[in-house]
Each structure stands twice: as C-alpha cells, then as structure tokens.
Amino acid sequence: MRSTWITPPRTFAAAAVVSAAACVVVPPSARGATAQVYYVSPTGSDSASGSKSAPWASMAHAQSVVQPGDTVYFRGGTYAYTRANSACASRTARVDAITLSRSGTAAAPIRYWAYPGETPVFDFTGMRDDCRIKGFDVTGDHLHLKGLEVKGVPQNNELNHESWGLWISGSHNTFELLDLYDNMGPGLFIQNGGGNLVLNSDSHDNYDAHSSGGAGENADGFGAHIPAGNAGNVFRGCRAWWNSDDGFDLIRAFSSVTIDNSWSWRNGYLPETSTAAGNGVGFKAGGYGGGYVEGGAKHTVRNAVAFANRASGIYANHHTVANDYFNNTSYANHPDFNMLGVAPDGTSTGLGVLRNNIAYGGTLTANTAGTDSSHNTWELNVTVSDSQFKSVSTSGWDAPRDADGSLPVLPAFRLSGSSTLVDQGTDVGLPYRGAAPDLGAFEAR
Known part of the structure; x- marks a missing residue:
C-alpha cells in the first residue's frame, strides 16, 4: 500500500490555557472579562461563594x-x-432530579465539567419517587457536560416502560466522557x-427490572427517538x-x-450474564x-464494531x-447485518446502502435482497478467517480510554499485514490509506 493518508483538511480551535492559581485547565471562552469559574463539592455548601476553597454543594445551585x-x-x-x-x-408522570434549563450560546457554552483527575459520581439509587424518573433533564442549549x-x-413501579440516566430535549449540547451504568432504562436518551x-x-449494565413491557425490554445504552426538524445528532467514539435491551436504538427517529466510530457488544442479556x-x-x-x-429519516452507521450481541449486530428494524x-x-451476531425494511405498500424488503463492511462469525446477513450493496465481504471473492485479523478476541473492549478520551487501540478485528481485505473497499468519503479503503471499521496501519 502507499503510505499516503487521505483525509479532509483539519481546523483547530484555540488552545486552552492553564490557570496557575487554580491548577486547572480554563477553556478559551472562559477567559473573558465576565466569564466565571465555579466549583461544586459533595462537602460544599450552597451558601458558600462557589470558589475552589469554598465550593457549592449542588448542581441545582450552580445552574x-x-x-x-x-x-x-x-x-x-x-x-x-x-x-426528585x-x-x-401521577404514577406514570415524569420527574427529574436535576434540571439543566439555562442555556449558553454557540460562542459561550456553559460547561459542567469534572475537575481534572477526579470523578464526580451522580448516584440516583436512593430515589423513591413513584413515577418515571430522569436523572438529568437537559432542556437547555449549548451546554457541555464532561467527565x-x-x-x-x-423505576419504582411496573406501570412504565423505563426511566433514564440523561433525558435530552435541548440542542447543540455536548456530552463528553460520561460513564452511564446501572440505570433502569437507557443511559442517555x-x-x-x-x-x-x-x-x-460509555453506557453499560443498564437493566429495567420493573418495565411494564417486561423485565429488560427497554434499557438501551443510547437512544435517539427524535421528531422531524432536529437533524445533526451524533454519537461518536x-x-x-x-x-438488557439494545446498545444503540434509533427507533422512531x-x-x-x-453513529460514528462506536462499539456495541453483549447486549440483550441480564448484565454480566x-x-x-x-x-x-x-x-x-431506525x-x-x-x-x-x-417522512422517515436516513441514518448513518459507520466505522462501528458490533459483536456477540444476542440478536443482530446492525439492524434496519423495519426502516422505511x-x-x-x-x-x-x-x-x-445473529445475524451480523439484518437489512429488513418496509416498502411503501407495507411489504417487507431489504433497505440499505452497504459499502466496505465485514460480516464474520454467527449468521452473516439477512434480508439483503433489494439493498444497494457492494464491496462487502459477503460479495467479494475473499475468504474471511481468523488469520485476516491481528486478533478476534471479544474481551478487553471495556479497557480504559486513551488519555485524550478516545477509544483504546486494541488488536482485535484490525486487519493483519497479510489480510486480503486490505484495499478491497470503495471510496465513500471517509479517510483511508493506500489505493482504496480497507474493509471493516479499522484501516490497516
């Protein structure tokens, strides 16, 4: 392969600076004359000043x-x-523990960040409200939650489908380096x-034991069920x-x-079993x-890895x-790719534009007849085997992230030096090395 790396031009935001007095990173837009930096601690007081030495106690007061x-x-x-x-x-009403309704702006977002090197844990297990619960209800715009x-x-009764770790109805927000787990419903919705x-x-080990639809039926890792007119939502990394239900769920969006550069595995089971x-x-x-x-919407799933899920790895789910x-x-997976869609007359059909994908192990495909499909392993004259990859291990995928928060670099499902899946793809506008894109989620190094 050529060593040329083909990639779009990059732009760089202004670098953050370090405040020596506070020993923390101060974002660029927080350096203005009026922008402030505040602190919250479990041992603080909402009657304090909110300084580093006299922190507040609650996010509600900060907001x-x-x-x-x-x-x-x-x-x-x-x-x-x-x-809350x-x-x-009522027993089917919705309440929340934390409401974030105050908005920032595009040029000056409001940031709710973990102090560098520390982990704030928002624990809602003690809530006894007898209705649907949102841990965070994010209705504001231009907010940035991190770390x-x-x-x-x-969920404290069996009259509702699920509760939620984060429920989002605002726009242009960033949710970065969140760890969402042990919720009785989706981690982030x-x-x-x-x-x-x-x-x-990360969103993991979520299980809705008291769902009205049956235990385990509604606890996804991530969900987006948004109405028309709200484009641009992205899950990345x-x-x-x-x-207990799905890893990522876009039904009714x-x-x-x-969904970009993301991983999903072992969903559909009671956690850890x-x-x-x-x-x-x-x-x-979808x-x-x-x-x-x-009025169905066109979604994109790219550079994703799915393995060992109870059902499909990637599923069109009767999309239109x-x-x-x-x-x-x-x-x-079972199967790896299931492209079951619905035609305008209500009949079942295969729907999807599939390029440069790898299906290996389990059942490879279902309902691909009728799709726009080429340059995938099931269509090329190649034999997929363990030797095509550096590893096919399904353990260790929850390893710590890299220092910048990106996904860890694992050998599993990365193409080996002798793999015949290298340069077998076609250009779909994503970066690649060599004469043509490789197949699968990872370009060979």
Whole structure:
C-alpha cells in the first residue's frame, strides 16, 4: 500500500490555557472579562461563594447562578439523590432530579465539567419517587457536560416502560466522557433537539427490572427517538455493552442521526450474564414500530464494531428509507447485518446502502435482497478467517480510554499485514490509506 493518508483538511480551535492559581485547565471562552469559574463539592455548601476553597454543594445551585461562558468544576466524590425536584403528579408522570434549563450560546457554552483527575459520581439509587424518573433533564442549549458518572436511576413501579440516566430535549449540547451504568432504562436518551454530540461516552449494565413491557425490554445504552426538524445528532467514539435491551436504538427517529466510530457488544442479556433479556441488537438503526410511515429519516452507521450481541449486530428494524452503512465490522451476531425494511405498500424488503463492511462469525446477513450493496465481504471473492485479523478476541473492549478520551487501540478485528481485505473497499468519503479503503471499521496501519 502507499503510505499516503487521505483525509479532509483539519481546523483547530484555540488552545486552552492553564490557570496557575487554580491548577486547572480554563477553556478559551472562559477567559473573558465576565466569564466565571465555579466549583461544586459533595462537602460544599450552597451558601458558600462557589470558589475552589469554598465550593457549592449542588448542581441545582450552580445552574441558578451560571451565565453563558461560565465553567463549573465538580470535585470527585458521590452526589447522592433521594428525591426528585418536584412531586409525581401521577404514577406514570415524569420527574427529574436535576434540571439543566439555562442555556449558553454557540460562542459561550456553559460547561459542567469534572475537575481534572477526579470523578464526580451522580448516584440516583436512593430515589423513591413513584413515577418515571430522569436523572438529568437537559432542556437547555449549548451546554457541555464532561467527565461525569451517572448511575442507578430507578423505576419504582411496573406501570412504565423505563426511566433514564440523561433525558435530552435541548440542542447543540455536548456530552463528553460520561460513564452511564446501572440505570433502569437507557443511559442517555435524546428525545428532542438537534445538533447534539455524544462524544467518547460509555453506557453499560443498564437493566429495567420493573418495565411494564417486561423485565429488560427497554434499557438501551443510547437512544435517539427524535421528531422531524432536529437533524445533526451524533454519537461518536461511544461504547455500549451488557445493556438488557439494545446498545444503540434509533427507533422512531424522524431526523437523521449519525453513529460514528462506536462499539456495541453483549447486549440483550441480564448484565454480566448469559440470561436472555430484551431485544439484544448492537445498532438498531431506525424503524417506526413495524409498518410503513411517511417522512422517515436516513441514518448513518459507520466505522462501528458490533459483536456477540444476542440478536443482530446492525439492524434496519423495519426502516422505511435506505440508511448508509459504511466500513463496519460485525462479528458473531445473529445475524451480523439484518437489512429488513418496509416498502411503501407495507411489504417487507431489504433497505440499505452497504459499502466496505465485514460480516464474520454467527449468521452473516439477512434480508439483503433489494439493498444497494457492494464491496462487502459477503460479495467479494475473499475468504474471511481468523488469520485476516491481528486478533478476534471479544474481551478487553471495556479497557480504559486513551488519555485524550478516545477509544483504546486494541488488536482485535484490525486487519493483519497479510489480510486480503486490505484495499478491497470503495471510496465513500471517509479517510483511508493506500489505493482504496480497507474493509471493516479499522484501516490497516
């Protein structure tokens, strides 16, 4: 292969600077004359000044004070919640523990960040509210949450489908380096809003034991069920595993969503067991409940890895338009790629644009007749075997992230030096080395 790396031009944001007095990184837009830096600690007081030496105690108080451009640093420790900030109007009502309704601006977002080197844990396991619970209800725009853990949002009756770690209805927000786990429903759910970026975040071991639809049927890792007019939501560099339902779920999303460079494995089981629970799809890329509907949105799943899920690795889920599936690797799923779609007359058909994908192990494909499909392993005159890869290990995928928060570089499913899957793809607009793109989620180095 040639050593040329083909990639679009890059732009660089202004570098952050370090405040020697605070010994923390101060974002560029927080250096203005009016922008402020505040601190919150589990041992703080909301009657304090919010300084590093006199921190506040709660995110609610911080939200009541901050203005666009401000940064709030959360010190490490546990922030435990026992009740919502309003009463349940009924047993099927929705309440939340933390409401983030104050917005920043595009030029001056509001930042809620973990203090560097520390881990703030938002623990909702003690909540006893007898209705649907949102740990975080993010209704504001231009917010940036980074480095927070969110755990244990409960469901305390069996009249509802699920609760949520984060429920999002605002726009142009960034959710970075979040760790979402042990929630009785999706770790992160985009219900409305556009232009949200979920970046380098993990959602795992979520299980809805009390779901009205049956135990385990609604706890996804990540979900986006957004109405029309809210394009631009992106999941990038994210991981979902051991969720009792699906890893990523885009059912009923009427605005386009992109899933990029993300991994999903062992979903559809009771967490950490082999006991079947919910649907068990790695990437559920759309659908509207089974029948044909007008106005379906085109989604994109690219550079993704799905393996060892109870059901499909990548699933069109009765979608009504052809999604783009580019440079994905699906291993030991059932099947690896299921392109079941719905035609305008309500009949089943294969729907999808598939390029440069690898299917290996398990059942390779289902419902691909009718798709726009080429340069995938099941169509090329190649033999896929373990020797095509540096490794096919399915362990270690939850390894710590790299220092910059990106996914760890693992040998598994990366092409070996002798692989015949190198340079077998076609240009779909993604970066590649050599004469042509390689197949699968990882370009050979």
